[in-house]
Amino acid sequence: MSAVWRASRAAVKRRRVQTIVIGLVVLCSTMTIVLALSVLNAASSPFDDAFARQRGAHVVATFDAARASPEQLAQSAQRQGVQAAAGPFGQVVIEIPQPWLWMAAGPLQVVGRADPAGPVDRVDLLAGRWATAPGEIVVNSPVGGASSRLLGSKLKVPGVSPLTVVGFATSMSKSAGAWVSPEQMTALHPTSFQMLYRFASAGTSGQIRSELDAVTAGQPASSLTNAQSYFSLKEAFSASADSYLPFMTTFGVLGLLVSVLIVGNVVSGAVVSGYRHIGVLKALGFTPNQVVAVHLGMISVPTVVGSVVGTLAGTVLEQPILKVAFAGIETGTATIETTPWVSLVCLLAMPAVVAIAALIPALRAHRLSAAEAISAGSAPxxxxxxxxxxxxxxxxxxxxxxxxxxxxxxxxxxxxxxxxxxxxxxxxxxxxxxxxxxxxxxxxxGRHSGITQVQVEVGDTTAGQSAARPSDSQIEARLRALPGADRVTARAFTKVLLAGNTDTVFLNLYRGDPPAAAEQIVEGRWPSGPGEVTAGPGFLSQHGLAVGDRTTVYLSGRQLGVTVVGKEMLGNAQAMETDWATAAALAPDTSAVEYTVQLAPDTDGEAYAKRVEGIDPSLRTSLRIQPQNTxxxxxxxxxxxxxxxxxxxxxxxxxxxxxxxxxxxxxxxxxxxxxxxxxxxxxxxxxxxxxxxxxxxxxxxxxxxxxxxxxxxxxxxxxxxxxxxxxxxxxxxxxxxxxxxxxxxxxxxxxxxxxxxxxxxxxxxxxx
Incomplete structure (x- = not known):
C-alpha cells in the first residue's frame, strides 16, 4: 500500500495542472449542490418539525355562535377520523383603534383559552405568562419580536375594559392573533367558536376536506364560517423559497453533471497520457489492481480537497441565500437553517461520484500489459x-x-x-x-422612461386641523390643476382580516388614474368596481386563491365579499389592490395617505414639488425613485x-x-x-x-x-x-x-x- 501511495503522490506532483483542474471542478460543483440542497431542506423540514412539536391543527375551524352550540361542537371531536381535537373556544374580532406594539390599526382576532397546552395546537410562550384572569391578554408575536420590556402594555378598545399584555406567544397553526382567559372572552361577547382538529388521514388537501366534511356533517347548516388548512400555512411558510427552488435545483443538477463529465474526461485523459507510466509501473511489479489504485489515489487527493473547501464555502454562503429566500415570511418557532446532513452528504457524496466516474476509465489501465502500455504510450x-x-x-x-x-x-x-x-x-x-x-x-x-413622478405624502390629518385646510378631494383636484400634472393617483390603505386566516393583510385602495400596478396584470383585469381585487402570485399562492375566486374580508365589524378579478405580475405578498369604491362598503371615512403624480414630458419635477407646498403645509413631496425589484x-x-x-x-x-x-x-x-x-x-x-x-x-x-x-x-x-x-x-x-x-x-x-x-x-x- 505504501508503494501505491508513493506512486499516487508522484503522479499528483507530476500532473499539477490536472490536479488543480480536478480540484476546482469539484469545488465549484460541491458549492452549487450545497446551496441547492440547503434551500430544498429549509423549505420543507423546519415547518414540519415545528408543526409536529406543537401538535399543530390540521384544520382551524370557525363556527357561527348563533347557529352552533358548544355542546354540538364538542361532540364533533368524537367522530370517526378525528385523531385529536381542542375546543370549542370563544372567538371575537376586535378593532385596534391606532397602531399598537408592532401592529397597525385594524382587526385583531382574539380567542378565549384557559391554557396554552392541550391535545392540539400547543402554543409556545415566548415571554411572560399565560392570561388567567380578566383584563389580561397574550399576544401572538413573531419569534424574535417579543420583548419583556413590552409586557404590561395596555390595549384600549372602545367599549372594552383595558387589556394588559402579560405574555407573548406563537402558534404554528396561526390559530389566533391574541388569547385571553375564558372569563374575559365572556365579557367580550364572542360571536363565534373555534375548533382545532387533527385527523388520522391528513396527507393531502383532499383528505383534509373529506375529513372536515365528515366532522361537520352533523352540525347546523351554514354554521361553519371559515376553515384554515395547515397546507395553506405550509405553503405560505415556504412560498418564497419554493419559488427559487426550480432555479437552485436546476443549477445544482447541472453542476453535478458537469462534474461527472469533466472528471471522467480528466481521468480518461490521465490514463491515456500515462500509458507509458502504466507500463513502467507494471514492469516494476505493480499488479493491475495496484495500477487502478494509483490512478484512483491520484484523483482522490484533489477531489477530497475540493469537496472540503466547496462544502465550507457553500455552508458560508447558505445563510445569506436562505435570508433572501425566506425574506418577509413569519416562521413561528421553525428555525430556518439547514441540518448537518446537507454538508455531510455533499462531503461524502462528491468523492464517491468522482470515484465512480474515475473508475471506468481507470479500468482500462487494469487490462493493459506492460508491453502494450509502453508501446501504446509512444503515440496515438x-x-x-x-x-x-x-x-x-x-x-x-x-x-x-x-x-x-x-x-x-x-x-x-x-x-x-x-x-x-x-x-x-x-x-x-x-x-x-x-x-x-x-x-x-x-x-x-410599469416604468416610463424619461417621465418624472412626484410622490406626495399626506401628513398628520388630526394635527392643526382647521376649516381652511383642503379636503381629500380638494387636494387631488388642486394637484391635477398644477401646471405639468399629467396623471394623479390617490392611494389609501387599511388592514383587513381575510376569511380563513388569523393574520391581517393590507388592502390598498386607489382613486383617480390607474396606478402602475394596473399595467402589470398578467391574467384577468384591474378592479373597476366595489368588491373587486387583484393580487400578486405570492399573495394568491399563500392564501390558496386564483383569479375568479371569492373570499370575505372583515374590517371594523363590517364584512364584504370580494372577487379576485386579476393577477399581478409581482405584487406584495401581504397585500391586495382594489378600487376606491370598495372603501364605501368597508371604510367610508378613508382618506388618501399619498398621491402619485406623473408629470408631462419636459416638466420640472422640483418646480412642481414646490408648488405642491402651497396647497397645504402638511403635504410632503419627493421625486419618485422606482423601488428595486427584490x-x-x-x-x-x-x-x-x-x-x-x-x-x-x-x-x-x-x-x-x-x-x-x-x-x-x-x-x-x-x-x-x-x-x-x-x-x-x-x-x-x-x-x-x-x-x-x-x-x-x-x-x-x-x-x-x-x-x-x-x-x-x-x-x-x-x-x-x-x-x-x-x-x-x-x-x-x-x-x-x-x-x-x-x-x-x-x-x-x-x-x-x-x-x-x-x-x-x-x-x-x-x-x-
Missing amino acids: KAGRGLLAQRKLGSTRLPRSVSLGLGQSFARPARATLTMSAVVLGVMTVTLTAGLASSMVAAGNA ATTTVVTFTTVFTVLLACVSALGVFNTVLLSTRERRRQLGMLKSIGMTPRQVMVMTVTSVAGLGLVGGLIGIPIGIIGHRVLVDHAGVLAFPESMKDVWHAPQLAALVLSGVAIAVLGALIPARSAARLSIATVLHNE
Missing part, C-alpha cells in the same frame, strides 16, 4: 481519424485549421465528453440570458453566480482536454515545427481542435437552454410572466449564444495552445 494509434484528416486536408482550409479539426476524430470518446461539457455550459448561458431578459423586462414593467435582483443574482461557476467548470474541462492532447502530441508537434509550421499556426491548430466542438456544442445547447428557460419561467412563483416576457429570443441573441460555445472552448484552450506554440523542437527530441 495511427488509424484513428486518418480518414477524416485526409478529407479535411483535401479542402481549401488552411493546413493548421484542417489539422486542428481532424484532431476531434482521433479521440472520439474524449471529444464527446468535452463537447458535453460545452453543451452544458452553453445551455447554462442560454438559460441565464433568457432569465435575465425576462427578469429585466419584469423589472421595467425578486428580479434575487433570481438574477442566483443565476449569475451559478452561471459563472458552471461556465468556469466547462472552460476548465476544455482546458484539461487541450492540455492532454498537447502532451500526447508532443512528437507530432515537434515534427510539424521541423518542417516549417510557425508558432502562430500551432496555436491556431490547437484552438481549432476544440473550436469546432464548441460550435457544435452551442448548436445543441441552445435549444435545450431555451426549453429550460420556458419551464423555469412558467414555474417561477415569485413572478407571473406574461407571454411577451417569455418570448425573449431573437436572431442577434441566438447568434451570440452560438458563439458562446466557441468562446468557452477557445478560452479553455488559449493557455495550453500558447504552451504548445512555445514548445521547441529540441525539447521534444530530448524528451523522445
Whole structure:
C-alpha cells in the first residue's frame, strides 16, 4: 500500500495542472449542490418539525355562535377520523383603534383559552405568562419580536375594559392573533367558536376536506364560517423559497453533471497520457489492481480537497441565500437553517461520484500489459481519424485549421465528453440570458422612461386641523390643476382580516388614474368596481386563491365579499389592490395617505414639488425613485453566480482536454515545427481542435437552454410572466449564444495552445 501511495503522490506532483483542474471542478460543483440542497431542506423540514412539536391543527375551524352550540361542537371531536381535537373556544374580532406594539390599526382576532397546552395546537410562550384572569391578554408575536420590556402594555378598545399584555406567544397553526382567559372572552361577547382538529388521514388537501366534511356533517347548516388548512400555512411558510427552488435545483443538477463529465474526461485523459507510466509501473511489479489504485489515489487527493473547501464555502454562503429566500415570511418557532446532513452528504457524496466516474476509465489501465502500455504510450494509434484528416486536408482550409479539426476524430470518446461539457455550459448561458431578459423586462414593467413622478405624502390629518385646510378631494383636484400634472393617483390603505386566516393583510385602495400596478396584470383585469381585487402570485399562492375566486374580508365589524378579478405580475405578498369604491362598503371615512403624480414630458419635477407646498403645509413631496425589484435582483443574482461557476467548470474541462492532447502530441508537434509550421499556426491548430466542438456544442445547447428557460419561467412563483416576457429570443441573441460555445472552448484552450506554440523542437527530441 505504501508503494501505491508513493506512486499516487508522484503522479499528483507530476500532473499539477490536472490536479488543480480536478480540484476546482469539484469545488465549484460541491458549492452549487450545497446551496441547492440547503434551500430544498429549509423549505420543507423546519415547518414540519415545528408543526409536529406543537401538535399543530390540521384544520382551524370557525363556527357561527348563533347557529352552533358548544355542546354540538364538542361532540364533533368524537367522530370517526378525528385523531385529536381542542375546543370549542370563544372567538371575537376586535378593532385596534391606532397602531399598537408592532401592529397597525385594524382587526385583531382574539380567542378565549384557559391554557396554552392541550391535545392540539400547543402554543409556545415566548415571554411572560399565560392570561388567567380578566383584563389580561397574550399576544401572538413573531419569534424574535417579543420583548419583556413590552409586557404590561395596555390595549384600549372602545367599549372594552383595558387589556394588559402579560405574555407573548406563537402558534404554528396561526390559530389566533391574541388569547385571553375564558372569563374575559365572556365579557367580550364572542360571536363565534373555534375548533382545532387533527385527523388520522391528513396527507393531502383532499383528505383534509373529506375529513372536515365528515366532522361537520352533523352540525347546523351554514354554521361553519371559515376553515384554515395547515397546507395553506405550509405553503405560505415556504412560498418564497419554493419559488427559487426550480432555479437552485436546476443549477445544482447541472453542476453535478458537469462534474461527472469533466472528471471522467480528466481521468480518461490521465490514463491515456500515462500509458507509458502504466507500463513502467507494471514492469516494476505493480499488479493491475495496484495500477487502478494509483490512478484512483491520484484523483482522490484533489477531489477530497475540493469537496472540503466547496462544502465550507457553500455552508458560508447558505445563510445569506436562505435570508433572501425566506425574506418577509413569519416562521413561528421553525428555525430556518439547514441540518448537518446537507454538508455531510455533499462531503461524502462528491468523492464517491468522482470515484465512480474515475473508475471506468481507470479500468482500462487494469487490462493493459506492460508491453502494450509502453508501446501504446509512444503515440496515438495511427488509424484513428486518418480518414477524416485526409478529407479535411483535401479542402481549401488552411493546413493548421484542417489539422486542428481532424484532431476531434482521433479521440472520439474524449471529444464527446468535452463537447458535453460545452453543451452544458452553453445551455447554462442560454438559460441565464433568457432569465435575465425576462427578469429585466419584469423589472421595467410599469416604468416610463424619461417621465418624472412626484410622490406626495399626506401628513398628520388630526394635527392643526382647521376649516381652511383642503379636503381629500380638494387636494387631488388642486394637484391635477398644477401646471405639468399629467396623471394623479390617490392611494389609501387599511388592514383587513381575510376569511380563513388569523393574520391581517393590507388592502390598498386607489382613486383617480390607474396606478402602475394596473399595467402589470398578467391574467384577468384591474378592479373597476366595489368588491373587486387583484393580487400578486405570492399573495394568491399563500392564501390558496386564483383569479375568479371569492373570499370575505372583515374590517371594523363590517364584512364584504370580494372577487379576485386579476393577477399581478409581482405584487406584495401581504397585500391586495382594489378600487376606491370598495372603501364605501368597508371604510367610508378613508382618506388618501399619498398621491402619485406623473408629470408631462419636459416638466420640472422640483418646480412642481414646490408648488405642491402651497396647497397645504402638511403635504410632503419627493421625486419618485422606482423601488428595486427584490425578486428580479434575487433570481438574477442566483443565476449569475451559478452561471459563472458552471461556465468556469466547462472552460476548465476544455482546458484539461487541450492540455492532454498537447502532451500526447508532443512528437507530432515537434515534427510539424521541423518542417516549417510557425508558432502562430500551432496555436491556431490547437484552438481549432476544440473550436469546432464548441460550435457544435452551442448548436445543441441552445435549444435545450431555451426549453429550460420556458419551464423555469412558467414555474417561477415569485413572478407571473406574461407571454411577451417569455418570448425573449431573437436572431442577434441566438447568434451570440452560438458563439458562446466557441468562446468557452477557445478560452479553455488559449493557455495550453500558447504552451504548445512555445514548445521547441529540441525539447521534444530530448524528451523522445
